[in-house]
Amino acid sequence: MISINDLTFLIGSRALYDEANWHIKPGDRVGLIGANGTGKSTLLKIIVGEYAPTSGTVSMSKDLKIGYLNQDLLSYDSHLPILNVAMEAFERQNQLQKEIDELLKQMETDYSDDILQKLSNKQEEFSALDGYNIEYKTNEVLAGLGFSTEDQLRPLNTFSGGWRMRVMLAKILLQDPDILLLDEPTNHMDLPSIKWLETYLQSFEGAIVIVSHDRYFLDKIVNRIVESRKGKLTSYAGNYSFYLEEKALRSEIQRGEFKNQQAKIKQEERLIERFKAKASKAKMAQSRIKALDKLERVEDVDDDNPTVNFSFKFTKTSGRHVVRLENVTKSYPNVDILDNAEATIEKGDKIALIGANGKGKSTLLRIIAGTETFKGKVETGHNVTTTFFAQHQLESLHLDNSILEELQAFAPKHSDTELRSLLGCFLFTGDDVFKKIRVLSGGEKSRVALAKSLTTDSNFLILDEPTNHLDIQSVNILIQALQQYEGTFISVSHDRYFLDSVANKIWFIEEEKIKEYPGTYAEFEVWNSKRVIPPSKSIPVVPTKKEEKKPVNTNADNKQQLKKLNQDLSKLESLIEELEKAIKEKEAEMADPEIFNNQDKLSLINNAYISDKSALEKAQQDWETLAEEIMNLEA
Incomplete structure (x- = not known):
């Protein structure tokens, strides 16, 4: 299908890929993984021809139809409704519809057999291409990705970047390509949309290559992992969980081979040192020196899983009740979020706030943080000190500070060694810590702000999408940090592995109330799949009267x-x-x-x-x- 042979790609003098090889076969469902900066997105651009390799080849059949989703599509702009934008996927059907309309117009004055034959041929092809169902198919895909019927009639340029990306994804899926190249497709998606996309991709008949930091998503979709590391592409059969097991086994074998080889090398060096001064043994010693020089060295295993080696320090311990919400009501024009909602956050709670976009998750976090207007009462408990992490917190970074200076000013109780260790976990190593904030990308600023939040003196953390812009290693670091954190936190995230690893309670907004499940995310998913979910307030097909709960059910x-x-x-x-x-x-x-x-x-x-x-x-x-x-x- 696609063959990558001896691929080398240089950025300046640095080899992002060095004689890398990879063959993508029909039916392959591949998760392309690796730390940030190892060239995953670059590799996809090389495959589609946006970048040319320094050397080596990328070959494929000329008629191969590629669907490529990447973050550059955010720049696409249009005044057309998103339904029309997504329907641009049906190029031939749209062209035929235009030609049919023109022929019908001609028939108002010309009833010749030639026109009738042309019209018949066009309509036959249009029908064969299922042209009469393209709007319905587009409705279905857009609805699956979270767009209501009303949303589908809104112009593309009225949506935020994350929602525009979903429209682009819908357009690519509707093109029904032979292979899908998806670069972070779940970014900015809520959990229902991610689950819908999983179901869609599971039934997709072509090949798939996905760059993603979502472990659960990869486990559901892929049957092979390809790791981009040190300029090479290493393939592992199985999903992400199998990859972890297989890599650990390969690393153990490699570590054993390295130790055995090092012992052998030391033994040879001792023999050479012992006999090279003796004339009778000099020839033997030279022969052994040459053999050592030619020996293919086994590399030691690098530790790809750094651990958090700093401790949280907060001077005050909060009281039992961290936050109480009483009769909280919040609405926007045409959207009701909360109606007389009540909830309590207790000391030691690790809460995951989940749900679809538009249900009010971020609004609820802002209400708890005191940065959003509402009706009702939010009471903060005794000795509670709060830090709120959200994407807009990036604006509070001091642009003239270096990364290290920013953390030093915010967390003077931590040593430089601790701070540099934490920054290293978030991919700021060596001299990177001396970069000025102003020169960082949005993703880099987000990682600095998150690292800054973790050094806080606060005993209550409010985290809004903390896993955005983090690779799998950095997500693991965040998980370790929050598992060690002895305070209280509430977090919104679409990363299910992260939620399942850190939360001991689940909150969700339903019927304009805050509801709670006392357990992990995995336990919540099992419970939620079995319960009868209250009907939506959208137009019901058959109106059913709500039964009132009675104390005793006879x-x-x-x-x-x-x-x-x-x-x-x-x-x-x-x-x-x-x-x-x-x-x-x-x-x-x-x-x-x-x-x-x-x-x-x-x-x-x-x-x-x-x-x-x-x-x-x-x-x-x-x-x-x-x-x-x-x-x-x-x-």
Whole structure:
């Protein structure tokens, strides 16, 4: 499929790749990993031809269709609705639609056989390419990535960078390429969208190469890991978890070979030293010297997993209650976030705040931090000292300070050795610590701000997306740091491995209330998959009256509730049957040549078809929810 042979790529005098080799085969699902700066994104750009290798070759078939998602796509701008932008994926269908429209216009004055034949040919090709369903397919993909029906009609340039990237991803997925090259596809995605993308990629039939720092995402998608390290590409069969085991085993073998070789080398050197001065043994000694020079040396294993070797220091211990929220209400125009919500953060809580984008996670963090207006009461407990890390905290960095000076001024209780060790964990090594803040990239500034937060004297940390811009090693460092932290924290993150490693409580916003699960993220996922989730406030297919909870649930109550639920289930089944019938009728109408040739009628039927399909999907979901509720009551 794609063959990389003896690839060398120089940046100045530094070899980012040095005679690296890699063969991507049909059906491969590869996680391309490595520390920041090892050339993962560069390699993808070499594959698509944006960069030329210094030497070596990248070969592939001419007709190979590549879908390439990268952070440069953030610069793409358009005044068109995102639905239209995503539909640009269907180049041939769009071209045919334009030609069909032109021919239909010509037919207003010209009924010649030539025009009719051309129109028939175009419509036949358009139908063969499933042109009448491209809008529906686009709706589906955009909805999966978190866009509501209303959002899909908004212009692309009204969305933030993270949401624009999702539109670009939708466009690439709709192109149905032979191979997907995805550079950090889950950046700026919420957990529901990540899970949707996992499901989509699991059913994708082509090859996939993913650069990602999300361990759980890689485990779900890939069947091979390729590690970019020291200018080489090393392949491991299996997902990321298998890679860790296999690499540990290879490292153990390599370490043993290194020790054995070093012992052999020392033995040879002692023999040479002993006999080189003797004339009778000089020839033998020279022969052994030459043999040593020719010996292919086994390298010692580098430690790729640095550990945190500094201690948190805060002078005050907080009281039992860190934060109390009482009757907190918050809304934006057309969006209700919280309504008389209540919650308590206790000393020692390690809370993961999860949920879809737009549910108010960051808003809730700002309310707790005291930087957001709201109705109600937030009470901070005795001796609580707070540090709030968010992306906007980058603005508080002092641009004229060096990285080390920034931490020294903020954390005078830590020694330079401790600070430099921490900065090394976040990829600032050697003279990097003397770089001025003003010359750093956004990602580098984020890592400085995060390192700064970890040196705080605070006993309560509020962390909003702390894993953004971190590679897997740096995420591991953050995990170690928070596991050692004896204070309290609440964090928003889409990195499930991070959440599962540090949290002992899960918070989520549902029905405008703050709800809590007392356990790890993995335990929450199991619990959440089994429960009946309250219906959304979006338009329900069949309105169901909310049952009030009663102190005692008698058999009579159960029977009454079962009767009501079964009636609702019957209504849904009738609705599903009607919708399925309506969809079949519309499919037949769209295939009718008379309607097929009438663009106005066709457009109306197609819109109704899409609406019915959406309603059918919602009805089927509601049926499953009700059926599960009935089974729980009957159990």
